[in-house]
Amino acid sequence: MAAGPADRAGGGGPLPVERVPLAAAAGRTLAEPLVALTDLPAFDTSAMDGWAVAGPGPWRLSGRVLAGRRSGPLADGAAVEIATGAELPPGATGVLRREHGRSAELPDGAFQLHGEVGPGQDVRPRGQECGRGEELLPAGLPVTPAVLGLAAAAGHDLLAVHRRPTVELLLLGDELLTSGRPGPGLVRDALGPLLPPWLAAAGAELIGSRHVRDDFGLLRDAIRHSPADLVLTTGGTAAGPVDHLHAALDATGGHRLVDGVAVRPGHPMLLAALPGGRHLVGLPGNPLAAVAGVVTLALPLLHALSGRAAEAAGPAGALAAALPGHPADTRLHPVRRTAAGLVPLPHDGPAMLRGLARAEALAVVPPGGLAAGERAEVLPLP
Ligand SMILES: Nc1nc2c(c(=O)[nH]1)N[C@H]1C(S)=C(S)[C@@H](COP(=O)(O)OP(=O)(O)OC[C@H]3O[C@@H](n4cnc5c(N)ncnc54)[C@H](O)[C@@H]3O)O[C@H]1N2
């Protein structure tokens, strides 16, 4: 399963597999199917507090069995007090809930239990959820908190997961401010705060985030020396006087796999293979165009590197209002899902985030546009 640098150079195959403790596996991706190491439950278990009984009642009561303890066999006509989660004594045929039974003292001082119990009632039989060796989950699933819980319940201490892809974020542009209000000629860096949580949610490890001045040599060296699996840049993708990304890529031996797409916003986005099996995704500087590049290039690449199964597009929805199209390119438009359908959000210009901040997804609008009531494919936002 472990991919060598050669496989990774172009295609972005999964990173090598490692076995790590459960706590370290959170957010990574299963590299192997998760197999049950035991039957679940591993023993016949009482599902309720009450009494384990053997055969038809009434029963002679003796003793108690708690969760984590075991008890000897139960003869026909006998009952033992039992706690939820305790192992059923051999010979028990069912569990009588505490609220359904009543006990009465016999002349010899023992207690007799009365009530109705069907066979197997309130018993979780061994193997009810799964048998030992059964596949619980396929490889390629993200390790969510629920997956961690299931893995522990099924007896795992370690999980086989892919190495987490590392990302270095290079934010290009002399005009970017990292704090305070935008002023004449200066804009606040919106992508430095926006990108890291999405990268983390994709299972990536952000190993650095820094601003790089509009200088060819600085950018070339930052790309050349980055140790990250993915160098993610913002800005500098177009052909402006200080857009050095293409030249810097060429100078570092980068091989362009995607160099511009027929998508608005986002058309100058690019993907390149870098020496050493690394990759570069160049996001356009306009923030909504950058988001288009994250959703369509950076996240799919990170999923491939993490070994994550490809995510299906979100369910298509009917549009609550018409969405005009670009004459030749596919448009991506921020939308919300409502009872009336997909509502296109205003303030969707490439440099704007106001629409995106209320959006749940990007609707895919083919050239020519879509009329109200027509179905649109959507790309869910992470
Ligand atoms: N002659 C042409 N000019 C442009 C074209 C074109 O086709 N022909 N395409 C336009 C489109 S569309 C986009 S998108 C941008 C892409 O430009 P770059 O990737 O080179 O980005 P920059 O020029 O560096 O910046 C563009 C814009 O975005 C602002 N920016 C940059 N980084 C950030 C950030 N981290 N946070 C917030 N805003 C950012 C920057 O200040 C600029 O306003 O090119 C068009 N031009």
Ligand code: MOO
């Ligand atoms: O990529 Mo630009 O509009 O297409 O923002």
